[in-house]
Amino acid sequence: MIASSRDPKYPSALRDLGHGLFFSSALKLVALSAVLLAGALALAPDAARADSVEEAAQVCSGCHGENGVPMDKTIPVIWGQRREYLLKELHDFKTGHRKNETMAAIVDSLSKTDMEELASYFSKKQWPTQEQPAPPADVVSKALAVIxxxxxxxxxxxxxxxxxxxxxxxxxxxxxxxxTMTDFHTGERANFPAMxxxxxxxxxDQLKPLAAYLASLPPKVPSISER
Structure with missing residues (x-):
């Protein structure tokens, strides 16, 4: 039997180490989020001053990734995403219908044309392959039940x-x-009433299997012969 960290016989040094590793990881995550936020806020005016959509997109890559894969996995992939959806979200961030401090700062100085060009630019990119593992059969079954x-x-x-x-x-x-599903569930995100x-x-408990299943699907829609 593995000793519990609450067991008096459990070595205090190991218990302290475990706690230290947990807090170290948590602090690293907080630090990364802070760095991304600070960087995005600092670069926000650059998006509006950019001479081309490619230059403006460099500001976006600070969070959404140089290769389309965000460093922080709670940030969405936008390469290859639907143009109209991207444009709607940019508009919602600008009007405050969708809340996010970083995105609000980025879109604040963008014109309608700027947002249209950025949405078109990212929609034409190829969706990056993240090779997220397929969930177990029981998780897939739970996800399909929700779907x-x-x-x-x-x-x-x-x-x-x-x-x-x-x-x-x-x-x-x-x-x-x-x-984002949890945010809709709790009311933190409310820019799509149907969702x-x-x-x-x-x-x-129903959200996690659904997220795991959808994430595991390859970005490319299967051809008729593959279905």
């Missing part, structure tokens, strides 16, 4: 590739999917 319960395919399409206003979910970061209603109808 069928909510009729997710009615909006996000048969293969979760999205449409003109709904985002593609295939291969999105699992941590981001879980966070809020659907997510509030679930309990939190």
């Amino acid at each position: 069928n319960q909510l009729n997710c395919r009615d909006c996000h399409q048969d293969h979760f590739q999205g449409d003109y206003v709904r985002p593609s979910l295939r291969g999105q970061s699992e941590d981001y999917l879980l966070k 809020s209603a659907l997510m509030k109808s679930l309990n939190e």
Whole structure:
């Protein structure tokens, strides 16, 4: 039997080490988030002053990744995402309908044309492959039960590739999917009332399998012969 850290016989040095490793990891995550936020806020005016959409996109890469894969997995992949969806989210950040301190600072000085160009630019990029592992069969079963319960395919399409206003979910970061669904569930995110209603109808235990399943799908929609 493995000794519990609460066991009086458990060596205090090991217990302290375990606590130290936990807090060290937590502090590193907080520090990374702070660095990303500070960097984005510092570069925010540069997006509006950029001479080209490529230069403006460099500001975005500070959080969303030089190669399209964000360092912080709670930040979404935007390479290859639907143009209309990206444009709507930029608009919602600018008007305050969607809350995020970093994004609010970035879009504050952007014009409608700036946002349209950025949305077009990122939508034409190839979605990066993150090779997120396929979940176990029981997790897939739980996810499919939720998908069928909510009729997710009615909006996000048969293969979760999205449409003109709904985002593609295939291969999105699992941590981001879980966070944004949780935000809809709790009311932290409220810029799409239909999603809020659907997510509030679930309990939190149903969200994680759904996020894991969607994240594991390859970004490319399978051809007819592959289905």
